[in-house]
Amino acid sequence: MRRFGEAIVRGQTYRPRPGAYAVLMRAGRVLITHQSRPHPEFQLPGGGIDPGEGALQALHREVFEETGWSIGAARRLGAYRRFTYMPEYDRWAEKICTVYLARPVLRRGPPSEPGHSAVWAAPEAAIDLLASEGDRHFLAQVLQGAAR
Template identity: 50%
Template sequence: MRRYGERVDPAMRYTLRPGAYVILQRGRNLLLTEQDGDRLEHPEMQLPGGGIDAGEQVLPALHREVMEETGWTMDRPVRIGAFRRFVFMPDYDMWAEKVCTIYWSRPVRCLGLPTEELHMPVWVPMNDAPALLSNEGDAAFVASLL
């Protein structure tokens, strides 16, 4: 599995954190989420998605995360691959080995604003998305669809 992000520090203890993320495509545009938080140096553009909670199944977690971060529902997601990232997660105050499973789907309906604080849905042209995305793994998967 391909790895992106910071170098692995052999002295560091990483917590395994599985997550599911989705490329939401409508025509030649993608629905991304912009996260702007107190602990971030600058807003981050991300694929919608996030961590899978203990006892939660992957696809329900993905649907939940998309709704929380964008306010949109989506069609049946199709798995297109996965990658690993080793990162510090300030919201959890931990170093994590994130196993990121990437899906592709189409947004279906906007039900309202995101319910997750500090997230805002943003439509961007698909060709521009790889340069806008904040992590290399997300960008690589979007670029592979171009």
């Protein structure tokens, strides 16, 4: 599995943290989320898979919490991993990020997750805004496929 992000801290123990994330395209725009804390950054909507939850179930829940949108037609694009410290959980994690391409279907309200806001961006702008190298990689893959 491809790895993106910061170098592994020697001697640090990382706990696996699987997650599901989405590239969401509609009318030539990309729906991303801005997280204001612990560090302000733009991300693909998504997040951790809770115990007893499947990846697609987590994807639907996380996208709704972070953007207020329901989604459909989710198709797995691939996965990557990154090693990072998660201050909101006081945890060193090996994030195993499964990325899907999905269609935003219906805006059901504002994001319910504190500190998140939904942002529609032009695809090229979204690539520049996304903080994660892995997120940028998968969005670029989708855009290259759309250009063919």
